[in-house]
Amino acid sequence: MSAFNASPGASLDEWRSKASFDGGKMRAILQGGEDKLRLKDEYWQIMEKDPLFKKPNRHLSMEESRLLTHQRWKKVLEYGLPCDMYANYEGFSAFSDVLEEYDKGLQARIQLHSGVFVGALSSMGTERHKELIEKANRNQIIGCFCLTELSHGSNTQAIQTTATYEKGQLVFRSPHIGAMKVWSGNLAQSATHALVFAQLYVGGKCEGVHGFVVQVRDEKTHRVLPGLRIGDMGEKPGHFNCIENGWMLFEDYRCSTDALLNKGCDITADGRYVHAFKSDRDKRSVSLGALSMGRIGIVGMGVNACRAAATIGIRYSAVRKQFGPPDGDELPILTYPLQRRRLLPILAASICMGLFQDKMIDLFSQYMARLLSGEKSDELVELSKEVHGLSSCTKPRATWLGVAALAEARAACGGHGFLYISRLNELRDTYDPSQTFEGENNILAQQASNYLLSQKKQGIVSSPMGTTDFLQTRPISFKGWNADSLENVIAAYEWLLHYTLTKTEKALEDRKRRGDDAFTARNETQIDTAHPLALAYAELTMIKWAEEAVKEIEDVKCRSVLHQVVRLFAVSQLQPHLTLLYIGGYCTGPEFGTRVKEEQLALERSLSPECVALVDAIASPDFAVASALGTSDGRAYENMVADFFSREVDRAPFADDLLRVIEANKTKPKL
């Protein structure tokens, strides 16, 4: 059995040798630049050396996974890894990427406190909340965020928890089970404080949804405070099982009025509600920025989901051999066009959405700086709307792609993809809720179409970031295929945006003319009109920004390959819109559709020798991917066998019982 040492798989290094570019350069380009990459590698090494960060080869129980996350969180503090955005932005940014790639659960454990809780306190609180922020930053208190209620998720303005001003205090109540706060990460076991949203009542009048910070557990005993009931929501699939999502009920819970996050409003000493908001819309815009930040971050979940799918799927498919020409060896399955079709567009999406997100974060940081500096300009208002519109459709686009990518990668890895140690199902389950949180994708995308409709209605044809500049162009139908496929795709998208925008506008008007209210009219004009409009807007912007980023790359070879990657992303995104392009009359006859399809096949073929090296450039370290199928040494079979050998069985735990059944069956009379 000496042949036991020979791998039945093909060599990854052989694939690597086919690439046309320098791997190190590509890696820096695709991982945020050399400085960021150096920091990332530093953090990766700290984690890899510590056995606590080794991923177990089995599903942990809820209790086990939460304890492990608690221990890992302590280690992160112990190592002084950067969790505070304001104290060390570069470090924070690099470490955030590392956490996102490593484990969504641990990332959430840290981010819900350091990012979401502190962020909301900072943006909605005032001087009187500074001390709490300081304590939170030093982890002397643990925060959580309570907005969603059992019966209100998307419609946050209708939440039903009340905070009533009574005798100089605020009294919190949950009027019925539907008002139970739910899904609050860190609440069930760790949190000492909660950021709570509730309807504020002063003098018997409802002043609408406000934010409050309240203590939920005793500082000394860590027991839940009187007037509150807190519990766990049970198990969830994937990494998020390690997050203690909690529920909370208020039973006449009293606290000081200091709990009110009073930026722009307050309760006076004599019990009156005062505010500086011009309108409800104005009040809501305070938190608009913070909400966009969450969504832009979640675009990164789509990037990471595609990254993991491409890493595991492509490496395994490069190694796995199956079938071959009648008189030849079996071929790596990645050489089959059908297998390339399943995986290369995922790789392209990860890279292009990553480049898009890098730029988006840059622009958003500049925007936030202007906002925090107190700037008040019409251009900033326009920018707010644009950031909101763009994040509302790119978050759905990226997360839908990411979850679909992991599902496809599992299937593309065949039966072995279904092993726990492939990690693909666990990853799919982990990324699954990204389609829902911070705005259910289908509902969120409506914000983008609403933005475009409103811009058009107001006759605003340009925008600060330039994403609506297509409004200045006249839509021209297809005249002939351009040598650069990207120009064809962009022209088609611009036409499609005009078409779906005009069609949605008209459909809305028709509905209103026939007596529908605005609410009904909007709901009836989503499918086939507003929805593809929002997606096309997201996709075109991603494609354009990715291409702009690639144009700026100095290294010729890297740039050349990435130009192809952008083109593959572009044609693969356009494919599902072909029907509308034909129905709407952008094109007739076979040429346009056939060209798009041929272009995608050709790009998948030409990128085939590059793809293993491209995966190396985006992949997380092996200990973080932790997939038997996706290690960088290409030893998928050996990894599986090592795990299998550790599970050799002689007798089942229930063997005696089984023998009893078998014996009994031997003596049982025949039926």
Next chain:
Amino acid sequence: MSAFNASPGASLDEWRSKASFDGGKMRAILQGGEDKLRLKDEYWQIMEKDPLFKKPNRHLSMEESRLLTHQRWKKVLEYGLPCDMYANYEGFSAFSDVLEEYDKGLQARIQLHSGVFVGALSSMGTERHKELIEKANRNQIIGCFCLTELSHGSNTQAIQTTATYEKGQLVFRSPHIGAMKVWSGNLAQSATHALVFAQLYVGGKCEGVHGFVVQVRDEKTHRVLPGLRIGDMGEKPGHFNCIENGWMLFEDYRCSTDALLNKGCDITADGRYVHAFKSDRDKRSVSLGALSMGRIGIVGMGVNACRAAATIGIRYSAVRKQFGPPDGDELPILTYPLQRRRLLPILAASICMGLFQDKMIDLFSQYMARLLSGEKSDELVELSKEVHGLSSCTKPRATWLGVAALAEARAACGGHGFLYISRLNELRDTYDPSQTFEGENNILAQQASNYLLSQKKQGIVSSPMGTTDFLQTRPISFKGWNADSLENVIAAYEWLLHYTLTKTEKALEDRKRRGDDAFTARNETQIDTAHPLALAYAELTMIKWAEEAVKEIEDVKCRSVLHQVVRLFAVSQLQPHLTLLYIGGYCTGPEFGTRVKEEQLALERSLSPECVALVDAIASPDFAVASALGTSDGRAYENMVADFFSREVDRAPFADDLLRVIEANKTKPKL
């Protein structure tokens, strides 16, 4: 807090009252007729009464889930529930349906022994294996099936385990780790016997892949026999975690030549290999029937996946209220067109694919009876090919739809869909491998296009079941919309079949003319040609057979609603093909595409008042669905809250440790 008793959800009974048909009649129609339904209900009641069949509200560890499955298997034997197809076909058929709906893992535990092991022994063995079959039927031995190897799944002809005739015995060897038998359910802990496929060597000559039955564990001790190594493959996602999928290595394992399943071949006493096969193809056709049976069964997994998705998704969406007109109550989300789009096509797919599968099983049983009777006719050969072709594309179509349905249902249920107690992620993971086993979908679908290509090439324009009768028609492009939308859809599909068949044929010829071998040519002509051809063939047959079944329904009201359901299934299946219909010139301009899209919207609207009652007609009992969101009483919120209240938390298990960290942070100098 008296309002705690008021549900924040809408009433399912109100939805039910809108339906136009009799629920009891519909239930019998959609669950295989009154007799079968009566048996199903009887078995359901036996299981529901036994606490062992209550589903736990948490993920079980691998050990726990396997023990539970072992115990449930014992109960199934104890209750004498019908597992033997030949002893009691009606009971077996009804109980199989119950098991499939209840738990795929338990179903597999039973089916792998009673169906797959016994079935293979029966079809490939002879008189000398009768005793083993008898023992297996009485559960005096436990069987498993070992075909797949670590490095060979799809390409089964290339497996590398060897069975060598030496000195009157057979010696089994695994020449390298790639030849390790893997994925064999029941092998790791329970099996006493295995159905093993290996390359047979007699007199130094390889006679190709043969089936053997070998004993793997000692009868008295249940220990693994010498010469074998057996182990577990570790955890899997979903229900299949309870199946002990095993691996096995042969280290000069010796046994009698009786192990050879010798139908049509044998090893003589003087050590010569003899056979009655005319060709390799002929030899393989022995098992063709059995393989089709597996696939036809798996179409049912697609049906059940859609059934579960529709049950949970539609019931929850009928209850869940969110948003509403400015001055009105919030509306059940199922009233929004976008939500209907997500769920109603799933309901339609479950119903139509179910009707298709009922007919397919009927026809297949007749086919098998003819085969077993020893009939040898040209028509039976044609029927074999047709059964193979049709099962090879309907299995992929159904399982892809099923898995996608569960993913969509989870997202359509929003955040609460992500709770373990919604079961949707677990169900998705459970059905996930149906896309891979008994033929990876993408590879399997090629068998269907190959069948159609070969029929056309041979000029055979009709088939025993009539599925290729489209070959007799002349493809006519779209002339105008017919009043009955189904006629439009069928005409478009028939055109599409001609188009993709001709295109695939031409592409293959082009490839061969340019010097490609047949293998390469086939691989290069899948995407955009052979693949959509196979899918269109599956979909059109499903649509036609579902419509035929509906036409035979006596009850006017049920028939009328189901006619609409078939039409919804038809237009929703056709939508992804619109691009090819335009590229190929079936239609030009907006009419055809717009009509298809409008028709789908209109059908979703008209079926909206029927859908909750339709779900009742296909749903499994509440204890089997076991989803907090999908109970038939519509008390989704109450179910969630009951689970949450059972998880009330005062202090975390790691509270003391957490307090220590917090204390330490208080005294730590500021960074």
